[in-house]
Amino acid sequence: MESPEVPSRNLLAVDGLSMDYATVDGRVRVLENVSLHIEKGEIVGIVGESGSGKTTLGLAIIGLLDTPPAEIINGSIAFEGNDMRALNPVELSRYRGTGIGMVFQESLAALNPVYRTDTQLKESIEILQRTLKLNLSAKDETKMMVEILNDLRLDKPEWVLKKYPHELSGGMRQRVSIAMAIVEKPKLLILDEVTTGLDVYVQNRILNILKDLNRRTGTAMIFITHDLMVASQICDRLYVMYAGRVMEEGSTERILDAPAHPYTQKLFAAIPQGFVDSPPLPAPTGEAPDLRSLPTGCKFHPRCPFVMQKCKETEPPVFETDDDRNASCWLLEKK
Amino acid sequence: MFERGSGMMNVVNDVSFHVREGETFGLGGETGSGKSIIAWVLVGLFKPRSGSVKLLGKEINFRKKTDVTYLRRNVGIVFQDPVGSLNPRLRVKEIIKEALVASKTFDRRDYDSRIEETIDLVGLRKSSLDAYPRELSGGEKQRVSIARAIGVPKKMLVLDEPTSSLDVSVQAQVLNTLKELKSKLHLSYFFITHDINVMKYMSDSLGILYYGKLLEVGRTYDVVTNPKHPFTVRLMSNVPGLRRAEHKEEEDLGERGSSPTGCVYSKVCPHVFEKCSNSPPMISLGSDHFAACFLHDKSS
Numbered sequence: 001m002e003s004p005e006v007p008s009r010n011l012l013a014v015d016g017l018s019m020d021y022a023t024v025d026g027r028v029r030v031l032e033n034v035s036l037h038i039e040k041g042e043i044v045g046i047v048g049e050s051g052s053g054k055t056t057l058g059l060a061i062i063g064l065l066d067t068p069p070a071e072i073i074n075g076s077i078a079f080e081g082n083d084m085r086a087l088n089p090v091e092l093s094r095y096r097g098t099g100i101g102m103v104f105q106e107s108l109a110a111l112n113p114v115y116r117t118d119t120q121l122k123e124s125i126e127i128l129q130r131t132l133k134l135n136l137s138a139k140d141e142t143k144m145m146v147e148i149l150n151d152l153r154l155d156k157p158e159w160v161l162k163k164y165p166h167e168l169s170g171g172m173r174q175r176v177s178i179a180m181a182i183v184e185k186p187k188l189l190i191l192d193e194v195t196t197g198l199d200v201y202v203q204n205r206i207l208n209i210l211k212d213l214n215r216r217t218g219t220a221m222i223f224i225t226h227d228l229m230v231a232s233q234i235c236d237r238l239y240v241m242y243a244g245r246v247m248e249e250g251s252t253e254r255i256l257d258a259p260a261h262p263y264t265q266k267l268f269a270a271i272p273q274g275f276v277d278s279p280p281l282p283a284p285t286g287e288a289p290d291l292r293s294l295p296t297g298c299k300f301h302p303r304c305p306f307v308m309q310k311c312k313e314t315e316p317p318v319f320e321t322d323d324d325r326n327a328s329c330w331l332l333e334k335k
Numbered sequence: 336m337f338e339r340g341s342g343m344m345n346v347v348n349d350v351s352f353h354v355r356e357g358e359t360f361g362l363g364g365e366t367g368s369g370k371s372i373i374a375w376v377l378v379g380l381f382k383p384r385s386g387s388v389k390l391l392g393k394e395i396n397f398r399k400k401t402d403v404t405y406l407r408r409n410v411g412i413v414f415q416d417p418v419g420s421l422n423p424r425l426r427v428k429e430i431i432k433e434a435l436v437a438s439k440t441f442d443r444r445d446y447d448s449r450i451e452e453t454i455d456l457v458g459l460r461k462s463s464l465d466a467y468p469r470e471l472s473g474g475e476k477q478r479v480s481i482a483r484a485i486g487v488p489k490k491m492l493v494l495d496e497p498t499s500s501l502d503v504s505v506q507a508q509v510l511n512t513l514k515e516l517k518s519k520l521h522l523s524y525f526f527i528t529h530d531i532n533v534m535k536y537m538s539d540s541l542g543i544l545y546y547g548k549l550l551e552v553g554r555t556y557d558v559v560t561n562p563k564h565p566f567t568v569r570l571m572s573n574v575p576g577l578r579r580a581e582h583k584e585e586e587d588l589g590e591r592g593s594s595p596t597g598c599v600y601s602k603v604c605p606h607v608f609e610k611c612s613n614s615p616p617m618i619s620l621g622s623d624h625f626a627a628c629f630l631h632d633k634s635s
Contacts, residue, residue, distance in 0.1 A: 281536075287504075
């Protein structure tokens, strides 16, 4: 873990975050002791299967979760060294958009169906003007919108501006959602499953556009996905989540070369790679646990091939395997 | 070969392929290419306007009820969305029983034993028999769908994106089960997926569909390692791997769109030339490999 004494170096520092949801069945711990750090210009991936807490973490960072039902029990979220939890709603809304932006998975649901692209984008531009105390003419606004759509490599941006969401293809729509977020020039962009459900080459084009945006503007990104292959294409570092916990964290290359946590190893092994005559996939048995009734000790132990008595009793702390990787697994304990 | 007209639109046109006994035929293509329509035809949910479907040598006349019944008795289907395709008000055992009752091939007294046998085959616990779909996980729901499809023994299963709504670890488990079932029950599969990695792993032969047209068919190894149609070439070069690949920036060809006349891919094809204003025939490239592209036409 990076030392907590110098949080100002990080653009975003989440430390020891634990969060509960109040449900009809009682309180459920959805995030447990999650720490995540992002520097300026970095692309960081949060990967995990459904129910692992990826989206909850994203929403908690941008402050979009209502209390109740969500309640932060422990830990801190600091953006540019400022504690987000200490901000009042007015200050928080100033953060959103120009500080942290978010793009959601379902572009059809995220865009207002009765607004044309230009009306949609103007909403973001207005917020930008209010924050930066700008006064753009309608002409300047249009110019700005065309430029952004051009940057996102949408051909015929003027045509796209006059279209309703349902008139655009999935890839175009997703780029309009990205445009809405980047109009405000956020320092950190949270992308939640933005390529899920798109055809492969549309997916690749969006990844290229995001990499390009990152290189040109230095926008830091949190890339949330269940797809390890997509994450490996774009992220500098990965956080692997399971049952609301970070199981492993490190540079993408190291994790790909030698995953330290058995869960990460199993995730990679589950991806089909060979032809039809390949042996069965070494998938982990069982399914992700229900957050309402988690196992004792390590939350992965019932599915882990290397389970030891200790794993059933005590949840492992984070162990450092080398200078750039951390995993929470008893196998890595140095005796 | 079938052609299906609905109103003004020809959704699937002149598509030919065969599924060999004991093998898996994979059908790939992008969203909206018509993959599911073909699945529906294969189980008699959709009548083609022209062309023919033969099952075990017998030609199916879609106007004859007995033929459609014959088709459905031998071909089962598993749909993509396990939530939408299971009746939320029935318990698992009732869902499977419905299929047994409808087939009229089982004695009432054998229902329970057959249901238990099927549940066991697909790897579900006995305790799930009394559960409602909402009490099951995504992987378990999809196993129920498979159990319903094979409750009455089948010759072939149509699997329409059976794992695309599942997490990768659960997908791996279901794919393993499907492979096991295939050899245990001597099944053939018609496997629809947009995921090339899954297709590679599951299918012996495959076809690539684009705007209702089959652009390339062949043995999986040949098509994956040596794609011939420009669309397939583009598709295969975009298959995600576990590597940080810097994707070559191709010219913006547009995302989709078909040409109303001639080759359906000509609107976005980088190699388009005069001939492409005609509809290309399936051109043989040897060893069961075919591509519908004039680039490979040696006759001219």
